[in-house]
Amino acid sequence: MKSTSFLMGTNPLTWEEIQEIETHSPELQLTPECWSKIQAAHDYIKIKSTQSDAPLYGINTGFGALHSVKISTEDLSQLQINLILSHACGAGSEVPVKIVRWMLFLKIRSLAYGNSGVKPETVQRLLDMYNSGIIPVVYTQGSLGASGDLAPLAHLCLPLIGKGEVFIINENRKCSSAEWLQTVGLSPIIPGAKEGLALLNGTQFMLAYALQLALQSKQLIQQADILGALSLDVFWGKAEPFHPLIHQVRPHTGQKFTANNILKFLAESELQNLPKKQTQDPYSFRCIPQVHGASQDTFNYYSSIILTEINSVTDNPNVFPAEDLILSGGNFHGQPLALVLDFLAIALAEIGSISERRIYLLLSGQRELPLFLTPSPGLNSGLMIAQYLAAALVSKNKQACMPMSVDSIPSSNGQEDHVSMGANGAVRTYEIAENVNTILAIELMHGLQALYFRRPLKTGKIIENWISSALGIFPFIQEDRIISEDIKRLSEWLRLSPVRN
Numbered sequence: 001m002k003s004t005s006f007l008m009g010t011n012p013l014t015w016e017e018i019q020e021i022e023t024h025s026p027e028l029q030l031t032p033e034c035w036s037k038i039q040a041a042h043d044y045i046k047i048k049s050t051q052s053d054a055p056l057y058g059i060n061t062g063f064g065a066l067h068s069v070k071i072s073t074e075d076l077s078q079l080q081i082n083l084i085l086s087h088a089c090g091a092g093s094e095v096p097v098k099i100v101r102w103m104l105f106l107k108i109r110s111l112a113y114g115n116s117g118v119k120p121e122t123v124q125r126l127l128d129m130y131n132s133g134i135i136p137v138v139y140t141q142g143s144l145g146a147s148g149d150l151a152p153l154a155h156l157c158l159p160l161i162g163k164g165e166v167f168i169i170n171e172n173r174k175c176s177s178a179e180w181l182q183t184v185g186l187s188p189i190i191p192g193a194k195e196g197l198a199l200l201n202g203t204q205f206m207l208a209y210a211l212q213l214a215l216q217s218k219q220l221i222q223q224a225d226i227l228g229a230l231s232l233d234v235f236w237g238k239a240e241p242f243h244p245l246i247h248q249v250r251p252h253t254g255q256k257f258t259a260n261n262i263l264k265f266l267a268e269s270e271l272q273n274l275p276k277k278q279t280q281d282p283y284s285f286r287c288i289p290q291v292h293g294a295s296q297d298t299f300n301y302y303s304s305i306i307l308t309e310i311n312s313v314t315d316n317p318n319v320f321p322a323e324d325l326i327l328s329g330g331n332f333h334g335q336p337l338a339l340v341l342d343f344l345a346i347a348l349a350e351i352g353s354i355s356e357r358r359i360y361l362l363l364s365g366q367r368e369l370p371l372f373l374t375p376s377p378g379l380n381s382g383l384m385i386a387q388y389l390a391a392a393l394v395s396k397n398k399q400a401c402m403p404m405s406v407d408s409i410p411s412s413n414g415q416e417d418h419v420s421m422g423a424n425g426a427v428r429t430y431e432i433a434e435n436v437n438t439i440l441a442i443e444l445m446h447g448l449q450a451l452y453f454r455r456p457l458k459t460g461k462i463i464e465n466w467i468s469s470a471l472g473i474f475p476f477i478q479e480d481r482i483i484s485e486d487i488k489r490l491s492e493w494l495r496l497s498p499v500r501n
Contacts, residue, residue, distance in 0.1 A: 004024055004026040004027070005026050005027040005028070005029050006020070006021055006026040006027070006028055006029065007029050007030070007031055008028060008029065008030055008031070008034070008108075008109065008112060009030070009031035009033055009034060009112075010031075010033060010034060010037070010112065010113055012307075012311040013109070013307075013310055013311055014307075015214075015303065015307060018211070018215075018310070019215065021105070022215055027131050028105065028108065028127060028130055028131055029127075030108075030112050030123070030127070034112040034113075034114065035120055036114075037112075037113065037114025037115075038111065038112065038114050038116075038118065038119075038120050038123055039114075039119075039120055040114060040321050041114045041115060041116060041117045041118075041319045041321055042117055042118060042119045042120065042192070043321075044117070044319060044321035045059065045117035045192070045193055045194050045319060045326075046192065046193065048193075048326065049073070049076055049192075049193035049194070050073055055070060056317070056326055059076070059117075059193050059194045059197075059317075059326070060073070060076065060193070076192070076193045077190055077191060077192060077193075079196070080191035080192070080193070080194070080195050080196030080197065081161060081190075081191060081196065083154075083196040083197060083200060084154050084157055084158060084160075084161060084163075084191070084196045084199070084200065085154075085163065087150045087151055087153075087154035087200055088151065088154035088155050088158055088163070088164065089142060089151050089154075090138065090139030090140075090141060090142035090151040090152055090154070090155050091139055091141045091142060092139050092140040092141035092142075093139070093140050094137055094138065094139060094140075095138040095139065095140055095152070095205075097135050097167055097169065098212065099208045099209055099212055099430075100135045100136060100137075100138050100156065100167075100208070101130065101133075101135055102207075102208035102211050102212060103138065103152070103153075103156050103204045103205060103208040104126060104129060104130040104135070104136075104156065105130060105208075106202075106204040106207050106208055106211070106310065107126060107153070107156065107199070107202065107204045108123060108126050108127060108130065109310065109311075110202055110204065110312070110313050110314055110315065111123050111126075111198065113313050114319075114321075115313045115318045115319050115320065116194075116198040116313065116315050116318075116319060117193070117194045117195070117198055117319045118192075118194070118195045118198045118199070119192055119195065121189065122160065122189055122191070122195055122199075125160055125186075125189055126160070129159065129166075132170075133168065133169030133170055134159070134166050134167075134168060134169075134180060135166060135167045135168075135169060136155060136156045136157070136158060136159050136164060136165070136166055136167075136177075137155065137164060137165040137166065137167060137174060138152050138155040138156055138205070139151070139152065139155060140152075140427050142423075143205055143206070143423035143424075144409070144411060144416075144419035144420070144421060144423065145203075145206055145333075145334035145335075145337070145338055145419055145420035145421050145422030145423040145424070145425070146332065146333045146334055146335075146416060146418070146419035146420050146422075147201070147332055147333075147411075147412070147416050147419070148200055148201035148202045148203065148314070148315065148316075148332040149202065149203060149204060149205030149206060149334075149423055150200050150201075152205035152423070153199060153200045153201075153202060153204060153205060154200050156199075156204070156205075157196075157199040157200065158177060159177035159180065159181075160188065160189040160191075160199070161188045161189060161190075161191065162177050162178050162181055162187075162188035163177055163178075164176075164177050165177060166180050168180070194317075194319075197315065197316075198315045199315075201314070201315035201316050201332045202314040202315045202332060203309060203314045203332065203334050203337060203422070204314075205423055205426070206334050206337050206338075206341070206422045206423045206425070206426040207306070207309050207310065207314075207337060209341075209426035209427065209429070209430050210306045210309070210337055210340075210341060210426055211306060211310065212430070213341075213344060213426075213429055213430060213433055214299075214302065214303050214306050216433050216437075217299055217302075217344060217347075217348060217433060218299065218303075219498050219499075220348065220351060220433065220436055220437060220440065221292065221295055221296055221299055221351060222261075222498070222499045223440055223494060223497075223498075223499055224292055224295075224351045224355060224440060225258055225261040225262060225265065225288070225292055225499070226261070226265050226462070226463060226466060226499050227355065227440055227443045227444055227447060228262065228285070228288045228292065228354075228355075228358065229261075229262045229265035229266055229459075229460065229463060230265075230444075230447040230451070230459060230463050230467070231285070231358040231359075231361075231362060231443060231446070231447050231450075232262070232266075232281070232285045232288070232358075233266060233269055233271045233272065233459045233460065233463070234271065234362070234369075234447055234450035234451050234453075234454055234459065235281075235285065235358075235361060235362060235366075235367055235369070235450070236271065236274060236276060236367045236368075237276075237281045237285045237286075238276050238278070238280075238281055239262075239263065239266055239272055241259075241281070241285075241286045241287075241288075241289070242259040242260075242262045242263045242266075242288075242289060243259075244256075244259070244260070244263075246259070246289075247259045247289060252293055252294070252297060253293075253296075253297055253300070254292070254293035254294060254295070254296030254297035254298075254300070255289045255290055255293030255294070255297075256289075256293070257293060257296055258288060258289040258292045258293040258296060259288075259289035259293070262288060262289070264460075264462065265460045265462050265463050266459075266460045266463075267460050267461060267462070268460055268461040269458065269459050269460040269461075269463075270457040270458045270459075271454060271457050271458070271459055272460075274457075282357070282361060283357075284354050284357035284358045284361065285358065285361075287354075288354070291350060291351075291354050292351065292354070294347070294350070295347035295348070295350055295351050298343055298344060298346075298347035299344065299347060301340065301343070302340045302341075302343060302344045302347075305336055305337070305340045306337070306340070308336075309336060309337060312331070313331060314331045314332050315331070315332060316328060316329060316330065316331060316332050317329070318331065333419075333420060334419075334420035334422035334423065335405065335420045335422070337420070337422045337425075337426070338404060338405035338420035338421060338422030338425050339405050341404070341405075341422060341425040341426050341428075341429045342401075342403040342404055342405050342425055342429075344429055345397075345400065345401050345425070345428060345429040345432050346401050348397075348429070348432050348433055348436050349394075349397040349398060349400075349401050349432055349436070351436055351440075352390075352393065352394050352397055352432075352435060352436040352439040352440075353394050353397070353398070355390070355436075355439050355440055355442075355443045356387070356390040356391055356393075356394045356439060356442075356443075358443060358446075359386070359387050359390050359439075359442055359443050359446050360387055362446045362447070362450050363382075363383060363384065363387055363446065365377075369450055369453055370382075370453070372384045373446060373449045373450055373453070373477070374477065374480070375478060376479075380479055380480045381480055382477065382480070383445065383446055383449060383477070383483065385483075386442050386445065386446070386483055386487065387442075389438075389442060389487070390438075390439050390442045390443075393435040393436075393438055393439050394439065396435060397432050397435050397436070400428050400431065400432055401432075403425075404421040404422065404424045404425035404428060405420055405421060405422065405425060407421045408420075408421065437491055437494060437495065438487065438491050440494060441487050441490040441491040441493075441494055442487060442490075444467075444470065444490050444493075444494065445474060445483070445486055445487060445490055447467075448467065448470060448471060448474050449474075449476065449477055451467075452476045462499075466497065466499060466500070469493070469497070470490065470493055470497070473489050473490070473493060474486055474489070474490060
């Protein structure tokens with residue numbers, strides 16, 4: 001039992017609450033109101049499925065192009081089991097455990113509104129899995145980002161019926177779902193009418209990636225600001241381009257925010273007191289507010305869309321017991337996510353691109369820094385090839401930035417004739433974010449190495465405080481060594497080191 005708990009109701013979640021869940025992993029509980037709504041919707045579906053002769057999509061009919069095939073009452077449970085089994089056809093690499101855990105969270109979140117028709121026992125089993133760290137094995141490939149993330153969500157829900165595999169966090173191992181159920185003394189869930197459809201319909205696969213990306217991207221963009229300030233300072237760059245008056249006359253929100261950040265980070269810098277010979281600095285320094293700021297604005301828009309989706313019901317059909325309605329629509333379509341995931345991919349790629357340009361300049365032998373930041377260039381190559389790695393990752397990100405959302409391939413015999421491809425976009429954007437983390441780690445490495453050459457002078461107070469522990473894991477490179485190990489350490493350091501102003 002965890003020492004803390006989070007009581008989730010039907011009120012909209014905030015980013016602050018989501019960050020709290022990410023940081024502290026509290027035990028998740030649902031309010032009595034949620035359980036009441038879940039039960040009411042399940043009772044309503046049970047009555048409709050047994051007493052109505054009208055075709056109800058996915059309840060007493062087949063799925064997709066088979067929507068006109070009527071299913072007998074005695075086969076309704078088998079219909080749902082067959083749905084889960086047939087749709088579990090994912091491929092590719094395994095989805096990271098932290099992403100699948102968000103999938104569980106988001107599926108519970110969507111079902112908790114009571115518009116899906118599943119029985120409370122099913123939601124409770126999902127809650128128990130989430131709280132106990134029982135994470136289904138899910139694969140990255142298989143979703144078109146419409147009709148719900150069908151294949152990934154089928155794998156997510158296989159353990160409910162005793163199929164598939166799970167990863168047990170506390171034991172750091174995988175096992176079959178059947179073995180896990182037997183170990184804990186549980187029986188498989190027997191899904192009732194609509195339950196399989198409610199579990200498989202929804203955007204929780206791409207949304208889990210999108211949620212994790214929101215948390216990760218916020219930190220990456222903030223770290224890009226402070227690393228840009230560090231690189232500018234050790235390059236003897238000028239603070240003039242960040243003066244508030246410049247940004248008052250072009251008042252984009254992100255631009256103003258970034259410029260203010262840089263000035264804050266450079267405050268009390270001894271390096272800024274040095275006389276500057278140059279009239280202007282290259283764009284990768286001078287235009288940090290305009291470039292980082294545009295990515296910041298993109299991120300803010302992205303976050304607003306993702307938060308709306310987190311607080312939504314995305315399966316189909318939707319159940320409204322109070323209105324005596326079962327409505328078939330398209331809330332499973334991932335287009336809102338697909339578009340902003342493409343937008344974020346470009347914004348993050350640009351953060352990596354301008355970072356690599358700053359890396360390049362720090363190695364250029366200008367402004368009394370040695371070529372390739374080594375005391376003995378020639379005998380030693382210094383950080384020459386680290387810039388190659390950054391350039392390779394930047395190029396890879398550029399190649400990956402083709403919008404996924406402009407593609408669509410009809411499926412289900414033409415019934416599902418427009419899809420979002422948002423799932424592919426989610427996986428791709430996550431990979432771009434990982435690459436940007438590495439690029440920023442390389443910039444950090446160059447900034448620290450350059451700072452060693454500027455000592456005993458200090459950079460800004462906030463920067464010095466932030467990098468103090470990084471300096472402890474990155475000793476000065478006097479002679480060539482294997483720097484992939486440095487990059488790996490600094491990459492992990494960045495993940496654990498948010499910028500605190």
